[in-house]
Amino acid sequence: MSEQPKPTSAASTSAVTAESEVARLCAELIRIDSTNYGDGSGPGEREAAEYVMAELTEVGLDPVLLESEPGRATVVVRLEGEDAGRPGLAVHGHLDVVPANAADWQVDPFSGEERDGCIWGRGAVDMKDMDAMILANIREFARTGTKPARDTTFAFFADEEAGGTYGSAWLVDNHPQWFDGVTQAISEVGGYSVTLPTPQGERRAYLLQTAEKGIAWLRLRAHGRAGHGSVPNDDNAIVHLAGAVGRIAAHPWPQEYIASVRQLLDGLSELTAVPWADDDLEDLLATIGGAQGFVRGTLRDTANLTMLESGYKHNVIPQSASASLDCRFLPGHEDQLMQTVRELAGEHVDVEVVHRDVALEAPFESDIVEAMKQSLLREDPGAAVLPYCLSGGTDNKALGRLGIDGYGFAPLRLPADLDFAPMFHGIDERVPVESLEFGARVLGDFLRTC
Numbered sequence: 001m002s003e004q005p006k007p008t009s010a011a012s013t014s015a016v017t018a019e020s021e022v023a024r025l026c027a028e029l030i031r032i033d034s035t036n037y038g039d040g041s042g043p044g045e046r047e048a049a050e051y052v053m054a055e056l057t058e059v060g061l062d063p064v065l066l067e068s069e070p071g072r073a074t075v076v077v078r079l080e081g082e083d084a085g086r087p088g089l090a091v092h093g094h095l096d097v098v099p100a101n102a103a104d105w106q107v108d109p110f111s112g113e114e115r116d117g118c119i120w121g122r123g124a125v126d127m128k129d130m131d132a133m134i135l136a137n138i139r140e141f142a143r144t145g146t147k148p149a150r151d152t153t154f155a156f157f158a159d160e161e162a163g164g165t166y167g168s169a170w171l172v173d174n175h176p177q178w179f180d181g182v183t184q185a186i187s188e189v190g191g192y193s194v195t196l197p198t199p200q201g202e203r204r205a206y207l208l209q210t211a212e213k214g215i216a217w218l219r220l221r222a223h224g225r226a227g228h229g230s231v232p233n234d235d236n237a238i239v240h241l242a243g244a245v246g247r248i249a250a251h252p253w254p255q256e257y258i259a260s261v262r263q264l265l266d267g268l269s270e271l272t273a274v275p276w277a278d279d280d281l282e283d284l285l286a287t288i289g290g291a292q293g294f295v296r297g298t299l300r301d302t303a304n305l306t307m308l309e310s311g312y313k314h315n316v317i318p319q320s321a322s323a324s325l326d327c328r329f330l331p332g333h334e335d336q337l338m339q340t341v342r343e344l345a346g347e348h349v350d351v352e353v354v355h356r357d358v359a360l361e362a363p364f365e366s367d368i369v370e371a372m373k374q375s376l377l378r379e380d381p382g383a384a385v386l387p388y389c390l391s392g393g394t395d396n397k398a399l400g401r402l403g404i405d406g407y408g409f410a411p412l413r414l415p416a417d418l419d420f421a422p423m424f425h426g427i428d429e430r431v432p433v434e435s436l437e438f439g440a441r442v443l444g445d446f447l448r449t450c
Contacts (some may be wrong), residue, residue, distance in 0.1 A: 002447055006362060008065050009115075011084045012102075012214055013169055014139075016139075016141055016143065017420060017440075018083065018101045018133070018136035018137045018139070018140040018440040018441070018443075018444050019137070019318060019343045019400070019437045019440045019441055020053070020134075020450070021136055021434045022132050022133055022437060022439070023114070023119060023132075023433045023436050023437070024121050024138040025055070025131075025132035025135050025136055026112070026124065026128055026129055026131075026132035026164070026431070026436055027112035027113075027114065027119050027445075028051065028112065028113075029051065029111035029112075029123065029131055029132060030110060030119065030120075030121035030122065030123050030124060030128050031110055031111065031112040031121070032047050032048045032051060032110075033047075033099055033110050034047065034048045034095050034096050034123075035096070035097055035098070035099050035100070035122070036096035036097065036098065036099075036159060036160075036161040036162050037099055038161070038162040038431040039236070041057035041214050042096075042236050043071070043074045043094040044072055044073065045069045045074070045096050045158040045159070045167075045249070045374060046067070046070075046072075046073045046370050047097065047157065048073075048095040048096075048261050049065055049073035049095060049158070049279050050073075051094075052075045052131075052156050053065055053075055054137060054372075055135055056075075056077055056135075056139070058120060058136060058139075059138075059139045059142035059143050060240060060370075061077055061138070061142050063075050063076065063077035064076050064077065064078070066171065066175060067085065067259060068158065068159075068165075068166040068167070068170040068171075068174075069244075069414045070168055071164040072158045072159060073095075073154075074095075074155065074156065074157050074158050074169070074170075074172075074389075075095075075155070075156040076153060076154065076155045076156075076171070076175075076178050077138065077153075078151065078152065078153045078154070078178065079141060079148055079152050079154070080147060080150070080151060081139070081147055081148050081149055081150035081151040081152060082147045082148070082149055083149065083150055084150070084151055085322055085402075086149075086151075087151055087181060087182065087183035087184070088149040088151040088152065088153065088179075088180075088181040088182040088183065089148070089149075089150055089152045089153070089182060089183075089184055089185065089186070090152070090154075090179060090182045090184070090185035090186075090399060090404060091134055091152060091153070091154050091185070091186055091447070092153075092155040092156070092185060092186075092187050092339075092395055092399075093127050093128075093130045093131040093134055093155075093156055093157070093187060093188065093361055093429065094126075094127060094133075094156070094157045094158070094159070094160030094161070094167065094168075094188075095131065095156050095157065095158060096129075096158060096159055096160060096162075097123040097126065097161065097280045098121045098122070098123040098161050098425050099124070100287040100427075100429075101108055101427075102292070103233075104235070104427045105119075105427055106155070106428050107121070107428075108121075109122040109429070110122060110123050110294075111227055111325065112317075114408065115430075116435065117432055117433055117434065118430040118433065119433060119436070120428065120429065120430040120436040121429060122429055123371040123429065124423075124429040124430050124431045125191075125237050125420065125423045125424055125429045125430070126188065126337040126423075126425065126429070127187075127188040127220055127274060127410065129188075129410065129412070129435075130187070130410035130439075131156060132436065132440075133410070133411075133436065133443045134154060134156075134438045135156075136440050136444070137440060137443055137447060138154055138238075139285040140427075140444065141447070142175060142190075144164045144450030145157070146200065146448065147446040148233070148447045148448065148450075149438055149447065149448055149449055149450050150203070151181060152447065153178050153179060153182055155168075155171070155178070156417055156446045157171070157395050158170075158397050161217070161422055163355045163357065164218075164395050164397070164426045165355075166396050167395065168395035168397075168398035169398045171305045171398070172398045172399065172401055172402060176402060177308055178180075178400065179183070179402050179404065182399075182402070182404055183345075183403070183404060183405065183406070184368050184400050184404060184406075184441070185307075185351075185396055185405070186368075186372075186406075186408070186409040186446075187394050187395060187396055187407075187408060187409075187410070188406025188408055188410050188411050189208060189209055189390050189392065189394060189410065189424070189445055190208050190209030190370070190388070190390070190407060191204050191206055191207070191376070191408065191409040191411040191415045191442075192206065192409060192410065192411070192414055192420060192421075193194060193205065193207075193380075193383065193412065193413050194207060194288045194289060194291050194414075194415075195416035196270050196272050196287050196288070196290075197269070197272060198272055198273070198295055199232075199273050200203040200281075202295060202416060203271060203319065203382065203383070203384065204349060204382070204383040204384070204388050204413065205267070205268070205271060205384040205385070206376050206379060206380075206383055206384070206385045206386070207264070207291065207386055207387075207388045208364075208369065208372060208373075208385055208387055208388070208407065208408065208409060209329065209388055209389070209390050209407060209408025209409070210260045210361065210362050210363070210364050210369070210387040210391065210407060210408075211258065211259075211260040211261075211298075211336065211359070211361040211362065211388075211389035212359065212360045212389060212390040212391075212392065212394060212396065212397070212406075213257075213297070213298060213328040213329060213330055213331075213356065213389065213390065213391055213392070214328065214329045214331070214333075214334055214355060214357060214359035214393075215300075215326075215327070215357045215358070215393050215395070215397075216264045216327040216328075216329065216330060216334065216337065216338065216353065216355075216356045217324070217325070217326055217327070217353075217356070218324070218325040218327060218341065218351055218352065218354060219323070219324055219325070219351075219352040219354050220241060220244055220245070220321045220323040220324075220325055220345055220349050220350070220351060220435050221320060221350045221352060222237040222238070222240040222241035222244065222320065222321045222348055222349045222350075223237055223240070223319065223320055223348060223349075223350070224236050224238075224239070224317070224318075224319055224320070224348065225241055225319065226316070226317055226318060226319035226342075227307060227316075228316070229314065229316060229317055229342050231390055232316075234323050234350075236317055236438050237310065237317075237318055237320050237321040237348075238310050238311070238317075238318065238321045239318055240321070240346065240348035240349055241308075241310065241322070241323055241349060243320040243346060243368075244323075244344065244345040244346055244348075244349045245305055245308075246321055247344040247345075247346070248305070248325065248341065248344045248345070249305065249325060251303070253302065253303070253423045254300060255278065255299050255300045255302045256299075256330060256333075256363070257278070257299070258260050258298070258330055258331060258389060259361070260298075260361065260364065260388060260389045261295070261299065261388070261389050263364060263386070263387050264295065264386050264387055264388045264389075265281070265284060267276050267384065267386040267387075268284055268287060268339060268386065269284055272284070272287045273355065274276065274287060275402055280301065283298075288417060290340065290419040290422045291420070291421040292393050292421060292422045293313075293391075293421060294388070294389075294390065294392075294421055295388065296302070296391075297328065297386070297392075298388070298389040298390070298391050299392025300328070300330070301327070301328065301333050301336075302326075302327065302391070303326070303327045303337070303341060304305065304311055304324055304325070304326045304327075305324070305325055305326075306311075306325070306326050307323065307324035307325045308321075308322075308323050309321070309322050309323075309329070310322065312364055324354075325341070327341065328391055328392070328393075329359060330359060331360070331361050332359070332441070333360040334356075334358075334359070335408050337400050338351075348430075351434070357393060357397045358397055358398050358400060360396060360397060361393075362405040362406060362407055362408060363405070364387040366405075368405075368407065368450055369407070371406070371446055371449055371450040372385070372409050372411075374448075374449070375411070375442045375443075375444055375445040375446040375450075376411060377450065378442075378445060379413070379438060379441055379442050379445075380413055380438075383398075385412070388411050390408060392424075394406065394408065396408075409439065409440045410439065410444070411442040411443060411446075412436075412438065413433075413435055413438040413439075413440045414430070414435055415432060418432065418438070424432030
């Protein structure tokens with residue numbers, strides 16, 4: 001299944017590098033609307049997958065496009081490594097994006113416009129930037145006949161933004177042979193820089209994702225007695241639901257510091273000379289700017305209400321009402337979280353599981369992390385590298401079912417004044433061209449040396 005890249009002409013290998021074409025690839029991917037609404041109504045990933053296929057076949061590779069359902073497309077290709085006896089690596093991204101309301105943006109979110117030194121558009125941060133870095137490096141390896149350090153499976157998944165049912169989870173269940181021999185993986189939401197205030201002046205630190213919280217998407221469904229809106233009703237489904245929503249929203253989820261979070265906080269404190277305690281984090285979290293939202297989400301389990309639905313006429317009391325609840329739990333906390341939500345929901349409200357997935361933890365002290373560090377430090381010698389836990393989730397969850405340790409490593413050296421982390425699923429998503437070029441270089445170095 002592994003392919004050995006086939007070199008092309010000397011002229012083409014000298015003219016084009018991963019660094020020189022990564023911005024083009026990112027912009028062209030953004031221009032393909034691959035919105036995932038989570039209900040099957042979006043355009044799907046097929047067009048984006050066909051684009052990736054064309055870019056890979058152009059340089060002599062034979063990638064494979066697999067559809068879980070019509071339009072829900074994933075692309076995979078495997079390159080032979082220099083040392084085929086070593087355990088394999090998976091490098092993966094997802095081709096879908098969350099919806100964007102164009103009226104909220106400064107630019108058309110599917111324009112891929114370059115402005116102020118940045119590529120703008122939905123997916124610029126999550127995660128067509130990393131897709132472009134991966135694609136650019138595969139193309140460079142193929143053009144030059146370069147092999148990665150070890151056998152490497154590259155995957156561009158469908159459906160990550162709705163839990164991976166039609167993408168990574170489907171591939172793991174139906175075509176696990178693509179990951180035969182693979183023990184480690186890298187993907188999104190890690191490896192980006194924050195600029196810290198230190199006693200010696202500003203210093204960059206790269207946040208390398210080694211853990212992620214588990215997911216429980218729940219539906220609260222309240223039941224009551226239907227009736228006329230003018231008649232008193234002590235069994236009103238909306239009232240039952242409102243009580244459940246209020247109790248869940250007010251619940252004080254206890255703080256707990258898992259290993260990766262504690263390592264991050266200790267590392268930040270050492271670099272900035274800002275002390276911290278379990279009940280006193282504000283000054284330390286302020287040192288990482290917009291990235292603190294991700295960190296706050298990893299200090300405890302969370303349960304956020306995201307949607308409400310009930311009723312069909314102003315003067316009719318409905319017999320049911322529902323709410324959507326997005327829960328994220330720390331490793332080992334799933335049962336505890338579910339029990340707590342059910343108790344808070346109360347006797348008139350059922351709790352249904354819409355989607356669930358596991359929490360992950362991978363070791364920070366490992367050879368692959370050391371390789372990531374060295375690749376970053378070769379490009380940015382004065383930087384620090386720290387672990388962190390992601391409050392969201394990635395396709396590493398599906399690969400984890402195969403025993404694969406997953407990390408977040410999409411390397412980006414970012415300007416100190418760019419509020420990067422809040423752009424995940426936000427408006428005016430954009431990524432600096434210089435950051436993309438930096439990432440292409442670092443990722444290429446990592447693939448050659450890991």
